[in-house]
Amino acid sequence: MVKNDPFANATKQVNDACDVLGIKDKGIREYLAMPNRILRVKIPVTMDNGKIRVFTGFRSQHNNDRGPYKGGIRYFNPEGGVEYMEREVMALSSWMTWKCAIVDVPLGGGKGGIYVNPKTEKLSENELERLTRGFAYKISEVIGPEKDIPAPDVYTTGKEMTQIMDTFSKLNGNKYSPGVITGKPISMGGSLARNVATGLGAAYTVREAAKAIKLNLKGAKVVLQGFGNASTFAGEYLEKMGAKVIAVSDSKGSISIPKGAKVSKIIEHKQKKGSVVGFPGSKKISTEELLTTKCDVLVPGALENQITAKIANKLQCKIIAEAANGPTLPEADPIIYKKKILVIPDILANSGGVCISYLEWVQNNMGYYWTFDEVANKMEKNITKGFKDAYALSKKHKIDMRKATMVLAVERVLEAFDQKGIWP
Numbered sequence: 001m002v003k004n005d006p007f008a009n010a011t012k013q014v015n016d017a018c019d020v021l022g023i024k025d026k027g028i029r030e031y032l033a034m035p036n037r038i039l040r041v042k043i044p045v046t047m048d049n050g051k052i053r054v055f056t057g058f059r060s061q062h063n064n065d066r067g068p069y070k071g072g073i074r075y076f077n078p079e080g081g082v083e084y085m086e087r088e089v090m091a092l093s094s095w096m097t098w099k100c101a102i103v104d105v106p107l108g109g110g111k112g113g114i115y116v117n118p119k120t121e122k123l124s125e126n127e128l129e130r131l132t133r134g135f136a137y138k139i140s141e142v143i144g145p146e147k148d149i150p151a152p153d154v155y156t157t158g159k160e161m162t163q164i165m166d167t168f169s170k171l172n173g174n175k176y177s178p179g180v181i182t183g184k185p186i187s188m189g190g191s192l193a194r195n196v197a198t199g200l201g202a203a204y205t206v207r208e209a210a211k212a213i214k215l216n217l218k219g220a221k222v223v224l225q226g227f228g229n230a231s232t233f234a235g236e237y238l239e240k241m242g243a244k245v246i247a248v249s250d251s252k253g254s255i256s257i258p259k260g261a262k263v264s265k266i267i268e269h270k271q272k273k274g275s276v277v278g279f280p281g282s283k284k285i286s287t288e289e290l291l292t293t294k295c296d297v298l299v300p301g302a303l304e305n306q307i308t309a310k311i312a313n314k315l316q317c318k319i320i321a322e323a324a325n326g327p328t329l330p331e332a333d334p335i336i337y338k339k340k341i342l343v344i345p346d347i348l349a350n351s352g353g354v355c356i357s358y359l360e361w362v363q364n365n366m367g368y369y370w371t372f373d374e375v376a377n378k379m380e381k382n383i384t385k386g387f388k389d390a391y392a393l394s395k396k397h398k399i400d401m402r403k404a405t406m407v408l409a410v411e412r413v414l415e416a417f418d419q420k421g422i423w424p
């Protein structure tokens with residue numbers, strides 16, 4: 001048993017959706033909840049000092065009824081250890097299934113990672129490359145452009161995506177296979193706008209949510225938890241819509257900037273000092289203070305299990321845009337709903353990333369590339385439709401947005417499952 005088991009949370013969300021849909025059949029519920037396959041691999045790496053270190057990696061393939069498995073690869077060392085990480089990737093792969101369904105991209109759900117923290121463990125570039133290629137080798141049998149297409153996630157970047165693509169191509173008789181992975185640099189067959197996609201998509205969903213509750217984004221106050229790919233671009237695009245960032249955090253701490261600050265200035269500071277902490281004019285605060293800051297839009301954009309019941313009771317925001325996966329515990333959802341805070345659940349708020357990953361894969365498959373605007377506009381259509389569908393359903397059935405998005409997503413996956421049936 002792991003504490004705060006994310007897979008138990010993901011399963012609860014599936015069951016909640018089944019309750020709304022009147023699905024009582026235990027077999028169907030189990031089919032929807034459980035991953036199709038979980039691969040756990042041992043990755044031996046020769047470290048720079050000549051010693052061998054063995055790492056553990058995972059790939060969880062949740063559901064491929066609507067298309068090939070799709071989802072990121074993270075390099076992280078969650079507090080609960082390797083066993084927690086296995087449950088974490090299982091949950092994350094489940095959320096990928098529902099995410100692809102709610103924004104209607106024809107892909108399924110997968111997720112993977114290695115239990116390692118490249119930042120705090122200070123692996124050299126060579127060690128990291130050997131680890132990445134070793135992992136790619138170990139999962140090479142289960143991934144592929146028509147099977148399972150990984151992407152970046154926490155502490156992985158275009159560099160690791162390139163190394164995985166290159167390893168996979170070499171293992172397949174040097175067949176150029178850009179479609180095996182997304183989030184690649186542009187020079188490696190990546191898509192324009194993928195780098196900003198998760199944050200941009202989150203900003204689009206906030207714009208729709210703000211319209212729905214008649215909140216003017218001009219001058220709206222934004223709090224960002226995490227200061228990586230998802231949250232910085234969410235902050236930058238919200239800024240472009242007129243909002244102002246007044247508190248941020250990273251793994252080293254949280255700060256409040258009462259007067260607000262340009263995201264680009266905070267990025268500059270982090271690049272120089274290694275953290276957002278110490279930003280001129282800011283005050284160090286606790287994680288709880290960050291999350292419960294009085295603001296208009298709270299963007300939890302780092303890790304799961306951040307908004308507990310205790311935090312939920314103290315929240316002072318109008319919209320929560322879950323740029324991270326699984327930031328809210330199930331115990332907090334009813335409290336937040338009662339407080340009339342509009343939650344844009346993770347599977348919708350951060351789906352811009354997978355939307356543009358899908359478009360990257362499409363471009364790789366056809367060998368023809370679109371402009372930034374073409375890609376961003378396609379994503380905007382999918383994500384705003386996803387928001388509107390879910391919002392309408394939440395109002396119709398008087399359910400929270402998490403249940404509403406899950407209901408729509410589960411329905412779409414079940415439709416595909418019903419068409420195919422079980423074989424053999």
Ligand SMILES: NC(=O)C1=CN([C@@H]2O[C@H](COP(=O)(O)OP(=O)(O)OC[C@H]3O[C@@H](n4cnc5c(N)ncnc54)[C@H](O)[C@@H]3O)[C@@H](O)[C@H]2O)C=CC1
Nearest residue numbers: 153154155198226227228229230250251302324325350353
């Ligand atoms: N990169 C992508 O395209 C997508 C990412 N996501 C989700 O967004 C979240 C963040 O991922 P990325 O931005 O890609 O990762 P990243 O590696 O670019 O950034 C992670 C950030 O989280 C911060 N962080 C780590 N531990 C923290 C803690 N305890 N408190 C506060 N901040 C902490 C780090 O300092 C860093 O700023 C994850 O939940 C990920 O699954 C979701 C969809 C797509």
Ligand SMILES: O=C(O)CCC(=O)C(=O)O
Nearest residue numbers: 071072151153353354357
């Ligand atoms: O871009 C992708 O394929 C998936 C990104 C991801 O891991 C996520 O949306 O959580």
